[in-house]
Amino acid sequence: MNVRRRRISGIAVTAATALGLGTLSACSSDSSAAGNTDKFDVVASFYPMEYLAEQIGGDHVNVTTLTEPGQEPHDLELSAKQTAQMGEADAVLYLKSLQPAVDEAIAQSDVKTKIDAATLTKLEDHGNVEHDHGGEEHADEHAEEEHAEEEHSEGGEHALDPHVWLDPVKYAEIAQGVAKAFEKADPDHAADYRKNAEALAKKLGDLDTAYKDGLKNTSTKVFFTNHAAFGYLAERYGLTQEAINGLDPESEPSPARIKELQQEAKADGVTTVFYETLVSDKTAKTLAKDAGLKTDVLDPLEGITDKSKGEDYVGVMQSNLKALETALGAK
Numbered sequence: 001m002n003v004r005r006r007r008i009s010g011i012a013v014t015a016a017t018a019l020g021l022g023t024l025s026a027c028s029s030d031s032s033a034a035g036n037t038d039k040f041d042v043v044a045s046f047y048p049m050e051y052l053a054e055q056i057g058g059d060h061v062n063v064t065t066l067t068e069p070g071q072e073p074h075d076l077e078l079s080a081k082q083t084a085q086m087g088e089a090d091a092v093l094y095l096k097s098l099q100p101a102v103d104e105a106i107a108q109s110d111v112k113t114k115i116d117a118a119t120l121t122k123l124e125d126h127g128n129v130e131h132d133h134g135g136e137e138h139a140d141e142h143a144e145e146e147h148a149e150e151e152h153s154e155g156g157e158h159a160l161d162p163h164v165w166l167d168p169v170k171y172a173e174i175a176q177g178v179a180k181a182f183e184k185a186d187p188d189h190a191a192d193y194r195k196n197a198e199a200l201a202k203k204l205g206d207l208d209t210a211y212k213d214g215l216k217n218t219s220t221k222v223f224f225t226n227h228a229a230f231g232y233l234a235e236r237y238g239l240t241q242e243a244i245n246g247l248d249p250e251s252e253p254s255p256a257r258i259k260e261l262q263q264e265a266k267a268d269g270v271t272t273v274f275y276e277t278l279v280s281d282k283t284a285k286t287l288a289k290d291a292g293l294k295t296d297v298l299d300p301l302e303g304i305t306d307k308s309k310g311e312d313y314v315g316v317m318q319s320n321l322k323a324l325e326t327a328l329g330a331k
Contacts, residue, residue: 040186043086045094045102046073047303048165049117051313053093055200056179060189064089066102069305072278073098078105087111091185093178097123098162113185120177121170123160126231126241163300167232168211168317172204207317211237214321219329222268224261224293226275226284229300239328244273244283253283262291272327274298277307296323 039062044050046067053063067073076099083105086092091113094102106114165171179197183190215237223234228243242261244253264270273288273295275281281295288295299308299316310316324330 040182040189041088041090043089043092043111045092045099046076048171048301048313049093049095052117052175052178052200056175056182056193056196058192058196060186060192061182067099067303069303070278071303073302077101083108091115091181093117095162095164097160113181115178115181117164117174117178118160118162121164121173123162123164124232124235125159126161126228126235161228161231163229164232165301165313166230166317167236168204168208169236170232172201172208175200175204203314207314208236210318211321214325214330215239215328217331218325219331220269220271221328222264222270223298223324223327224265224270224273224284224287225298226273226279226281227300229276229302230298239324240268242270244287258287258290261287265291265293269329271329272296272323274323274327276300277305278302294327296327298323 040057040060042053042057042061042063044053044063044065046065050063050065053061057063066078067076078101086105086109089111092106092109092111093115094106095117096103097118164174175197179193182193186193211233221238222240222242223230225241225243227245228241230241233239234241242264244257244261271294273284273291273293275284275295275297276299277297278300285295287293297309298320299310301313301316304310304312304316308316309319
């Protein structure tokens, strides 16, 4: 909103240089070239936060992202220079616990408005153990849910699932909170932020309705994914996600876990193993081949690239719905 604007746009450039990436997102490139000095400057940690900032902020914001297209957000590392530059922004929008490096940088930053999306809705434990991917993790899911709070307090291996943006209803709750934070930090444009948030709420509401209708009547309710990103989506629409890996997309499953999934595929009529665009599909394709299953993409929307089946959040979520309808045998 002041002369800081030109300096903060350097974060995206620094991120690209530090990560060896030559391409900036359209948003970052356009905003850097715009030359405006009166924008509300927002640093977003990764794509789902960037999308919210752009949709709610509209013409009044200059959004830069710390995670460039094609970069797996869980792995993001920031330089000391980026951490220092973050303090030049008017606001930072992030999801605590998803990117430890970002959490640490924000804790050290003196940016005035820090918006943690995790505080704007309720995160849940979906019973995915991050370090032990054997058969025990699915032995008694109901008991795990009952004891989730106890396990957190005792420092167990369970973790709150951060992939909340894949549930359109919870994502809309976060959007509402972001809009209120923008209104408070930049009151001159509060009315526009509210108007934009209402328009986004309608988009997300329509998406929720499409998912409810599309997945209401299916041959099976079970789907296999590469990592446990779709717990909220499964819970919202009455499905069961079985992940090859846990919450960490780079972890390796045990032989026992692979055998368990092969058996479950037969028992539950599973047809498809889903993989994603930003991490290796090797394990998913191996499982599919061994179990005689198909493969397809179910995008966790951690970033938009030229491989994404959609130009933005809503487009990719619509593509995900079609993939689920096909795999689950929607009627």
